Amino acid sequence: MKKILEGIRVLELGQVLAGPFAGAILADLGADVVKLERTEGGDDARHMGPAFRHGDALNFHVFNRGKKSVAIDLKSADGMAVFERLAGESDILIHNLRPGVTQSMGIDGPALCARHPRLVYCEISAFGHAGPLAMQPGYEPLIQAFSGLSSINGGPEDPPLRTGASVCDQGTGMWAVIGALALLQRRHVTGKGGVVSASLLETALVWTGQKADAYANEGRLPDRHRSGHPGFVPYESFDTADAPLLVCCGNDRLFAKFAHELGRGDWIGDERFATNRQRLRHKAALFEQIVPLLRARTRDDWAARFAAAGVPCAPVHTVPEAIAHPQVEALGMLQAVPGEDFRLTALPLSIDGARPRHRAVAPRLGQHNAEFGAPAIPPQKDLGAAHV
Incomplete structure (x- = not known):
């Protein structure tokens, strides 16, 4: 150039x-x-x-x-x-x-x-x-x-x-x-x-502007979520059978697809989990059920299933894994x-x-x-x- x-x-x-x-x-x-x-x-x-x-x-x-x-x-x-x-x-x-x-x-x-x-x-x-x-x-x-x-x-x-x-x-x-x-x-x-x-x-x-602005304007101190997000559930990393996978359900439609792939279509009708705001309130109860399900398969298995269903997800790569990936290359x-x-x-x-x-x-x-x-x-x- x-x-x-x-x-x-x-x-x-x-x-x-x-x-x-x-x-x-x-x-x-x-x-x-x-x-x-x-x-x-x-x-x-x-x-x-x-x-x-x-x-x-x-x-x-x-x-x-x-x-x-x-x-x-x-x-x-x-x-x-x-x-x-x-x-x-x-x-x-x-x-x-x-x-x-x-x-x-x-x-x-x-x-x-x-x-x-x-x-x-x-x-x-x-x-x-x-x-x-x-x-x-x-x-x-x-x-x-x-x-x-x-x-x-x-x-x-x-x-x-x-x-x-x-x-x-x-x-x-x-x-x-x-x-x-x-x-x-x-x-x-x-x-x-x-x-x-x-x-x-x-x-x-x-x-830190988003966190500082929330405190300055609403008096809210930021929660600490590791890989998670304060406004969406589920929206973080989970252990699978062999390596961690990060899942991002940024709306209720994506959560429905996620639940379907886990074989838990009943979550969609459960008032605790039907909407994102309800999932934020009942996060612990939802995660008690998600965690063992995701541990039943490997990261690659879940990634392939979620990608085919249109659920945003990504492997939590190490640096060597990331730079060797075909996308990065x-x-x-x-x-x-x-x-x-x-x-x-x-x-x-x-x-x-x-x-x-x-x-x-x-x-x-x-x-x-x-x-x-x-x-x-x-x-x-x-x-x-x-x-x-």
Whole structure:
């Protein structure tokens, strides 16, 4: 596919995840992403785990594919001169530096945009750009705990649980990209850029929005359902003879089909189970009957029966099962990295029927210094052991 963002220069001062993920999205869409790194060690993600390829950890490759690396010392006059020149040549700047760092260096959004009015400046923080905690750093599990997101995961008897994916970090990277593209469009009209502010906390609050809105407007605290749903029954995972299967009866018509396949057509006429609202009230009694029935057959047997009857269901896959499924393979989500012997997950979108492809492997530290007129960096020490 054509490079949708070809001609757009992105300058990234990203560490670990949220900022680099935003840069990776833009790189996959065709932008020229220049990643600025420290001259000693670079992005901490290079050392987050054992060396995978070219001395860098797998996490670094995941979130920095297709970029160019320029390693400079922003505390030096020469390094700041390189930064200022690159900022003036860039359309978008992304950073997730610790709060206060950019202000102390004179490269915060208002200051930099005053010098480079066309620049779209994206700042990513932990707690947001305003409020008593605006200057506090934070990490994914801290934000999940603080925002209440951890409190709605799991079942009634479980402790608060973080999600298995870094939904706040990666979600914030997505919001930063959305804001950046919106300001690029505005710049076409006004000729000026602006400042986009996104944070892990605001992202987490959006992900918990349905639960928070229910409490704010109706005083309802969210029930915890593990795989279930507060508004539909049955609408969750059940054990079968060999593996779990998730069933979604989103209306009474689907429940009737479900009951028929279980050989319990009598449920349809039972006033306790005839409507969804009644099933919500009598969930425990219904589940006492459903559970042993589903355990009598294998997951594949039930899945085939329900699918033929039009009852929405899905196996609860492990990661290996999911990526090996023909549907996932058909989507081409795992893509080869050019010139390498490994694959990485691609962007979850297609444009004109084509998915954006990985353009290049993640860069070595300072690999593109000469291309952008930055001085060469000194030989690096092996920092892997100190950071694992």
